[in-house]
Amino acid sequence: GAVVSQHPSWVICKSGTSVKIECRSLDFQATTMFWYRQFPKQSLMLMATSNEGSKATYEQGVEKDKFLINHASLTLSTLTVTSAHPEDSSFYICSAPPGGPTDTQYFGPGTRLTVL
Amino acid sequence: AQSVTQLGSHVSVSEGALVLLRCNYSSSVPPYLFWYVQYPNQGLQLLLKYTSAATLVKGINGFEAEFKKSETSFHLTKPSAHMSDAAEYFCAVSGGSNYKLTFGKGTLLTVNP
Numbered sequence: 299g300a301v302v303s304q305h306p307s308w309v310i311c312k313s314g315t316s317v318k319i320e321c322r323s324l325d326f327q328a329t330t331m332f333w334y335r336q337f338p339k340q341s342l343m344l345m346a347t348s349n350e351g352s353k354a355t356y357e358q359g360v361e362k363d364k365f366l367i368n369h370a371s372l373t374l375s376t377l378t379v380t381s382a383h384p385e386d387s388s389f390y391i392c393s394a395p396p397g398g399p400t401d402t403q404y405f406g407p408g409t410r411l412t413v414l
Numbered sequence: 415a416q417s418v419t420q421l422g423s424h425v426s427v428s429e430g431a432l433v434l435l436r437c438n439y440s441s442s443v444p445p446y447l448f449w450y451v452q453y454p455n456q457g458l459q460l461l462l463k464y465t466s467a468a469t470l471v472k473g474i475n476g477f478e479a480e481f482k483k484s485e486t487s488f489h490l491t492k493p494s495a496h497m498s499d500a501a502e503y504f505c506a507v508s509g510g511s512n513y514k515l516t517f518g519k520g521t522l523l524t525v526n527p
Binding site for chain 1 (some may be wrong): 448450455456457458459460463471504513514515517518519520
């Protein structure tokens, strides 16, 4: 089956620093990847769509200068949380559809970010 | 526009009992519907999906769901609950040119021995 990995699985950082989260498709190529944010005991909210070779598209209300997305290759997308603050603490999950953006999305295991 | 409503944020059943998790959707185009399961501190695992083929969809771990257009529902069922089924379950919808997933708020399933 389609496998998506994330690294790191959890990270703690100080307020004001930047943190990079990686999302990889291990056994397929993904021209599109999605980044979600999940607050405790809540649902997933789509943050942005990562497109290989072009700029990411962000959902309304998501600060693109704060959440930098780079789709570096057909198997790797990165999310960088810049100048992190405690309110950025959350569970970040990526997904990738093997057959293009309209295909079923397979999810990574998530990254728990805690900003002190 | 599309939306998902999951009725019941928490469902508790006894081991061996029927599991029924409710999902109603709204979509202006023919929907694709999904059920995902999330175990603590993990990502989401696809249980099953409906993509306009058979209305009764069978998934992994003995789960199935039935698409009912007239009721705009896609309820998830399992005949006999197992302790390992305890998790958070999310219903999601996408449709047409809008391939983005919209999730419901989730239902926490607990299974009592």
